[in-house]
Amino acid sequence: MATHRLEIMDTTLRDGEQTSGVSFSASEKLTIAKLLLEELKVDRIEIASARVSEGEFQAVKDITQWSKEYDCIDAIEVLTFVDNGVSLDWMIEAGAKVQNLLTKGSLNHLTHQLKKTPDQHFSEISENIKLANERGIATNIYLEDWSNGMRNSKDYVFEFLEFLATQPVKRIMLPDTLGILTPKESYEFIKEIKDKYPNTHFDFHAHNDYDLGVSNVMEAIKAGANGLHLTINGMGERAGNAPMASTIAVINDFMPDVEINVNEKVLYTVSKLVENFSGVMIPANKPVIGANVFTQTAGIHADGDNKKNLYFSDLLPERFGRTRKYALGKSSGKANIQKNLQELGLQLNDDDLRKVTQRIIELGDKKQVVTKEDLPYIISDVLDRYTHEEKVKVESYVLTHSKGLRPSTTVAMTIEGKTFEENASGDGQFDAFMNAIRNIFKQKNLVLPELIDYAVRIPPGSHSDALCETIITWKNQDKEFKTRGLDSDQTVSAIKATEKMLNIFY
Structure with missing residues (x-):
């Protein structure tokens, strides 16, 4: 079977940044761009929309300067508009060399948003491409709302493609702008276009509104799409775009005749960096990159x-x-x-x-x-529990803490089968607990060891909310010894440490 070479274009920095509440700084964009091209090894990256802001301009300038040194300026793309060359001026000043020109891929958009005829639109596009060529800018064309165009105004789409066949365009990009396509439509629409224009490069740009992004991408590849637009973590407007990690895994595992450059070994690293920069958390069950999926x-x-x-x-x-x-x-x-x-x-x-x-x-x-x-601490706690005969057992307790009142504790304790109950107050809940058990042991004419140190910690490296370890150092006459208690509640872990002390002491 012949190998199908597929280009991967990442648009995290442009379309992905349209995720609600996300805005990357210029330095963050440069860091991500470097990772995408140097480490992940995608073929191209779309990094910004022209004319958006001064910050966006600086980000593009930083990336283009770096890309010239890295010799990948042709892999850096900027979204532009049919605006009499204003976007091109912006691009040139920022140092970019490839424009992704946004045009109307459905008659509905053309008629109601631009209020123009196809001939008017095509004429303006032709002027833009001519101007770009004169300035040394390569042109790719976005057919915005192409999926609805194929559903509802197919004649217009093919009229547009006939016009583009006469233009010096590098790639034609077919976006499912509203994420409405089914896998069957994705295949049929792209197959119909590729059959008519087999030598033209077509990219497919999927959105994930019905959670069909990856499925639609698979069908687009089968139909002959030459490139895909993906985003890290599936970022993007509304439900986002087709996600990079899942798509790459699917291609590598289920499409052996498809050749891609992407280094899947660093997918997780890049995903976590984008998560940190964007503030958009990766769902724990997100395929390939979620915290729980392995x-x-x-x-x-x-x-x-x-x-x-x-x-x-x-x-x-x-x-x-x-x-x-x-x-x-x-x-x-x-x-x-x-x-x-x-x-x-x-x-x-x-x-x-x-x-x-x-x-x-x-x-x-x-x-x-x-x-x-947590395991070593659980083992220590559990096995230590069986080291000493359990003569003393704390059966139950009530801990109270109220504003303006001293904390108090009621304790029920069994000593060699006999139950004792005491109530006491203290400077804190644990202090009240200790005062209560001291009262119990006074009845047996015993003075408890002195508490000389009290330390609390969670197991190092645990990142867990499950356990809190309390280590208490006691002094009985001239001898010091330690007991440990483990529980999700700090006071309870201290009580468990104390219970172990009582069984050593008694």
């Missing part, structure tokens, strides 16, 4: 991965510079936990693994997120 949650899946990678597909995370993860929560089985332990270089016997698994399930039932980095 995370196995169910224990049965982790078990299957241990047994000949039963839950793997061609969509391997390593292709995109990522790694597979095994989530820890209420659906976790032993296999999930073992996978995470292997990454940490830890091993547990079956009994200890069962105890740790149960603790993680308990946290998951509370809707807590547990991470791999």
